[in-house]
Amino acid sequence: MAKTLARSPLAPEGFPALPVIDGVRFATVQAGVRYQGRTDVMLALLDPGSVVAGVFTRSATRAAPVLDCQRKIGGEAPDGAAILVNSGNANAFTGKNGEEAVGHVTAAVAKATGLPDTRVFTSSTGVIGEPLKHERITAKLDELVEGLDPAGIESAAKAIMTTDTFPKGATAEVDLPQGRVKIAGIAKGSGMIAPDMATMLVYIFTDAKMSRTDLQGMISAINERTFNCITVDSDTSTSDTLLMGATGASGVEVGAQDSAFAEALEGVMLDLAHQVVRDGEGATKFVTIAVTGAESDADARTHALSIANSPLVKTAVAGEDPNWGRIVMAIGKSGAAADRDLLTIRFGDVLVAEKGWVSPSYSEEQGAAKMKQPEIEIGVDLGLGSGAATVWTCDLTHGYISINADYRS
């Protein structure tokens, strides 16, 4: 993206202080893949003994680096692992050339780090359909390896940005009976997510000592309640990737049953997911949609996403219009079970509609006041069962149109 975007009005005040995670080091470099005058490649190197787990886009047109990661992710990691990410070019829909580019990059990282090629994971984010200038990346590998720094995670968060208006980080420390462990994660993403420049990439690290199976099970389950519950524009990227590495450097063993660790990890993942929504292209409102009383959790999720992805709901939010009729419409079209006359709709704590019609206690002024807030909660109870789901989204504004229609991103 040539044009510099103003920082999102929903951005957090600053980047959080992320702790050093023993066993992982970071480096960034200006490789000029596409952008000039900024870092665009980051390398994370995990020490021997680390395990790596991942979750990836389900797109049928996945990018070459995603396919390569998926092939490798199940393996053991006695030798450590490397994660190399470039911004500016997604290396997606680049045919055989794309796979060759991944091969060149992973081979070069393997050579520079002494790792086997099977322990090198890459991600690429940026424009689709243009060949990745992999030689610009491989030319910088020695510089990257020399620059590895345990405290380099904030620089890494900046190097992977595309249309993002702020770098995204989150952290947690967990005191377990067996000892203390730390979690630190970074993300990039600004739409759910545009293939040109705004794919979601997430990298999380912990010094906990975990089996790969336990780590994979934990992030897969939590992903369903965090990153898979956000939407900016209903458009799924070809490159979405979440990789998590556990270095074991703390010596503290964590298993699948350690709920305190899982809760802390969910907090980090949810925080990063919310930051992606807060940086949604053109966003001015952060919207929580909580659906209860559905026939099943799946039905609740279908309704919640139907509301979250409705252009008419999203424009009403942008216009600070308490247009609950559009919420009724979105429920009606979702395909999941609903009974018009059992519906209850709330804006925050304001009861808007119940029993198939506007509540006698509701006034337009109450609704309008809620809609003027930067953070809006839409509550829907279907009155049918105990299914529930919560999703997070942002509004649809002139800013989104400008970013995506007025010039090529």
Place this chain on the structure above:
Amino acid sequence: MAKTLARSPLAPEGFPALPVIDGVRFATVQAGVRYQGRTDVMLALLDPGSVVAGVFTRSATRAAPVLDCQRKIGGEAPDGAAILVNSGNANAFTGKNGEEAVGHVTAAVAKATGLPDTRVFTSSTGVIGEPLKHERITAKLDELVEGLDPAGIESAAKAIMTTDTFPKGATAEVDLPQGRVKIAGIAKGSGMIAPDMATMLVYIFTDAKMSRTDLQGMISAINERTFNCITVDSDTSTSDTLLMGATGASGVEVGAQDSAFAEALEGVMLDLAHQVVRDGEGATKFVTIAVTGAESDADARTHALSIANSPLVKTAVAGEDPNWGRIVMAIGKSGAAADRDLLTIRFGDVLVAEKGWVSPSYSEEQGAAKMKQPEIEIGVDLGLGSGAATVWTCDLTHGYISINADYRS
């Protein structure tokens, strides 16, 4: 809608000359349901012997008039039929009050026309969730009945408009071995348009003599290829209604096997469907998406709608950006079968991508030239089978945001 919108740049030159359909008369009136200074109620009265068939929204939160129509639509019609439509208020999500309002209106129409209540069909379109001021409509019924005119169909098309920027009509005459019959139809619709019939209202009339079963079968089948293949914003209305009346006044009998009649009717329905897209809120481009080579027709339709509803594709079209990467993304996210390396993408006759990458013959200038046209054809071949589908949509512009976020419609 208070604000007057400029006529769509995609609008046809003028309203077509619709023929008189013997056996049906029209009247309109200014009832002040919500709008001032314009007609907002229309009555169509069909002579005894007419049959009426209908197709309705599948929304789970259907409006009261839709539910009433659905209850009545299967019956016989020895006495003729009446269709009364108001704009300005959708009488949707209005609880028991909504059903009572329909009861008041249909009873008054029955009384004024001498028809049984079961032969009175109503539609309402406009704001959701506000009580319908039915007394404003019933106060005008005598005036409506006095004003009935066989040539009043163009006025009827104007009275049912909401955010529409032009009235919509289409016609056909069919010479069958057994005689000549005429078809004339009108429609309204501009936003909340997605393939479960949008706030789209369509009324079609013919002087053919048909059984209700044959008429219903014909419109249901054709609806799947016409109105259910358009989308403006993926938002399905609570009020979509298509009613078709056959008066039999020509004395020409038409049956289910009369393919010339079915083809002419499909032409009328497709014309009206395209006019709805051409009046899509904020639209500046008319986009045809033709998908071939899918594993099934259903898969082809899933891909085509995924492309048509993608905000990123729609904003790229608005920006005249030949951003075929976004089309790859939309195919990848649709959930239907696709193989990245077998995909072929065309803009009109320009081959853009094939075999998983941009075509060697493609130049950005070629794509950009195609995107500057007001009518754009996106062709996708999946290379998997013989499934095919075509859908029609428009672009997503600042105009859509202005209409839906800047003030309440």
